[in-house]
Amino acid sequence: MKKSPLPVQNLGAKGKQRKCGREALVKLLRWNFGHPDFRGNQLEAIEAILSGRDCFCLMPTGGGKSMCYQIPALAKTGIVLVISPLIALMENQVMALKEKGIAAEFLSSTQTSQLRNKIHEDLDRGQPSIRLLYVTPELIATSGFMSKLKKIHGRGLLNLIAVDEAHCISSWGHDFRPSYRKLSSLRNQLQDVPILALTATAIPKVQKDVIDSLNLQNPLVLKSSFNRPNIYYEVRYKDLMDDAYADLCDVLKSAGDVCAIVYCLERTTCDDLSTHLSKNGISCAAYHAGLNNKLRSSVLDDWICSKIQVVVATVAFGMGIDRKDVRIVCHFNIPKSMEAFYQESGRAGRDQLPSRSLLYYGVDDRKRMEFILSIAESKKLQSSDSQHGLSKKSTSDFNLMVEYCEGSGCRRKKILESFGEEVSASLCKKSCDACKHPNLVAKYLVELTTAIAVRQRNGFSKILSSSTDAFENENFSEFWNRNDEASGSEEDISDSEDGFEVAKGISRSKFSKKTGINEKIELLQRAEENYYRNKAHDKQVSAHILQSYEQ
Numbered sequence: 001m002k003k004s005p006l007p008v009q010n011l012g013a014k015g016k017q018r019k020c021g022r023e024a025l026v027k028l029l030r031w032n033f034g035h036p037d038f039r040g041n042q043l044e045a046i047e048a049i050l051s052g053r054d055c056f057c058l059m060p061t062g063g064g065k066s067m068c069y070q071i072p073a074l075a076k077t078g079i080v081l082v083i084s085p086l087i088a089l090m091e092n093q094v095m096a097l098k099e100k101g102i103a104a105e106f107l108s109s110t111q112t113s114q115l116r117n118k119i120h121e122d123l124d125r126g127q128p129s130i131r132l133l134y135v136t137p138e139l140i141a142t143s144g145f146m147s148k149l150k151k152i153h154g155r156g157l158l159n160l161i162a163v164d165e166a167h168c169i170s171s172w173g174h175d176f177r178p179s180y181r182k183l184s185s186l187r188n189q190l191q192d193v194p195i196l197a198l199t200a201t202a203i204p205k206v207q208k209d210v211i212d213s214l215n216l217q218n219p220l221v222l223k224s225s226f227n228r229p230n231i232y233y234e235v236r237y238k239d240l241m242d243d244a245y246a247d248l249c250d251v252l253k254s255a256g257d258v259c260a261i262v263y264c265l266e267r268t269t270c271d272d273l274s275t276h277l278s279k280n281g282i283s284c285a286a287y288h289a290g291l292n293n294k295l296r297s298s299v300l301d302d303w304i305c306s307k308i309q310v311v312v313a314t315v316a317f318g319m320g321i322d323r324k325d326v327r328i329v330c331h332f333n334i335p336k337s338m339e340a341f342y343q344e345s346g347r348a349g350r351d352q353l354p355s356r357s358l359l360y361y362g363v364d365d366r367k368r369m370e371f372i373l374s375i376a377e378s379k380k381l382q383s384s385d386s387q388h389g390l391s392k393k394s395t396s397d398f399n400l401m402v403e404y405c406e407g408s409g410c411r412r413k414k415i416l417e418s419f420g421e422e423v424s425a426s427l428c429k430k431s432c433d434a435c436k437h438p439n440l441v442a443k444y445l446v447e448l449t450t451a452i453a454v455r456q457r458n459g460f461s462k463i464l465s466s467s468t469d470a471f472e473n474e475n476f477s478e479f480w481n482r483n484d485e486a487s488g489s490e491e492d493i494s495d496s497e498d499g500f501e502v503a504k505g506i507s508r509s510k511f512s513k514k515t516g517i518n519e520k521i522e523l524l525q526r527a528e529e530n531y532y533r534n535k536a537h538d539k540q541v542s543a544h545i546l547q548s549y550e551q
């Protein structure tokens with residue numbers, strides 16, 4: 001049942017602001033959201049914002065960042081503007097808030113003009129009923145919307161600008177969106193409105209970049225640990241097992257009928273693996289950008305309402321997925337960076353209950369990812385726009401991921417150290433395989449070294465043939481551009497021209513539909529020669545590679 005919101009707390013008779021004390025804020029939290037108390041740095045962030053101060057807030061996935069702007073929206077008359085990278089994300093949040101009786105809206109080109117006009121009319125009123133307004137960065141950049149914001153601000157009604165997923169502004173971050181760059185002008189245009197930057201994934205370089213780019217003034221910087229104590233981290237080695245599909249099937253079956261996400265690099269793997277799991281009695285479906293919108297949303301709906309328990313997906317299944325009881329997040333292929341891994345594995349256990357991150361590591365997968373990243377890298381070097389247009393992520397970021405899988409020692413420590421955190425030896429408490437079963441993991445790593453040596457002698461035959469397919473049939477589309485399921489409107493970040501999108505362009509042009517098979521083989525051989533230029537390939541290996549193209 002919808003509740004009516006608690007009366008606004010802060011305005012005295014003459015519009016003078018009264019301090020909204022801790023007790024009143026806790027009351028708002030309990031009444032509107034049913035949580036007994038604030039968590040982590042939530043209260044500090046809220047108090048800073050309500051005092052008019054800029055704030056940079058780093059909280060782990062599932063930490064409760066949205067409360068940091070939702071409570072201020074309820075504590076003051078006026079509007080909180082929330083800038084969010086995805087329409088789906090905005091839709092989810094607005095729906096959840098409306099269910100709680102909180103007046104929230106989003107503006108996007110996916111709405112009817114009638115609905116948009118209604119929202120604009122409300123914003124023009126002396127006392128708008130909307131408390132939270134969600135928009136994309138593209139809308140902010142339009143002069144029409146900016147002048148509307150200025151008018152609202154001029155009437156003293158713009159209380160806060162919250163920039164969600166703020167790391168998207170930094171070209172050092174893993175999710176760089178060129179459209180976020182446009183937010184740099186906010187501080188000048190709307191001078192005394194506090195800005196709150198929120199992110200779950202910011203290495204120190206990105207944190208500084210976010211603060212500088214948004215031009216935050218003397219911000220309160222709140223950082224929580226990235227540690228997710230309720231997630232158990234584990235790596236399994238594909239090269240040491242007969243059948244990774246069967247292994248995953250056993251894992252899911254022995255976990256019971258739990259909710260899980262399995263991430264794969266390629267769409268075909270999603271389809272194959274999902275079919276295999278289904279045949280073995282696991283309630284699951286594939287999800288990737290190759291499926292039509294209707295099918296994708298029905299998979300999503302079925303998963304959200306527990307009709308199916310396991311989704312086998314590419315990274316298109318990403319931001320904005322709000323199911324809290326995900327017990328297992330499995331990476332069936334190695335992710336491209338520690339940041340991506342942290343973000344994706346962090347979708348497990350958002351209810352804080354014990355959960356699992358399971359990564360299947362394979363040497364073929366590693367080589368394939370290195371090959372893909374090397375193409376993106378070489379394009380970046382060629383680009384004259386390398387300062388602003390492209391992500392600055394590089395293959396070196398991937399090495400951290402390889403070290404996570406191939407190196408010895410605590411997995412949790414490796415994750416946290418990659419984000420610049422100092423980690424005490426006792427932090428993990430045996431909640432990763434390397435700490436819980438050190439001898440077994442050490443044995444696996446020795447066996448893996450042997451397996452790699454054997455594979456190097458025999459050549460990594462499958463890698464390039466798979467890459468040909470991928471470039472040709474867009475099997476990797478989501479890898480290059482994580483959000484290609486979005487609507488493609490001018491307000492949508494989905495047509496962002498980030499580094500991978502540009503690299504996709506080269507790959508496509510390299511292997512356009514007109515490219516004949518011989519040319520493809522030649523191009524791939526040349527790429528392969530470059531790639532393995534320090535490695536000796538005897539005739540037998542070359543023949544083996546050619547043979548694999550023909551299959």
Ligand SMILES: Nc1ncnc2c1ncn2[C@@H]1O[C@H](COP(=O)(O)OP(=O)(O)OP(=O)(O)O)[C@@H](O)[C@H]1O
Nearest residue numbers: 035037038039059060061062063064065066067200
């Ligand atoms: N003070 C609190 N007490 C208990 N639960 C809370 C509290 N604050 C937030 N939550 C709950 O925690 C969950 C995660 O919150 P939220 O979606 O805001 O996290 P987030 O930091 O934005 O996560 P992500 O980065 O994964 O999107 C939600 O179910 C929310 O209701």
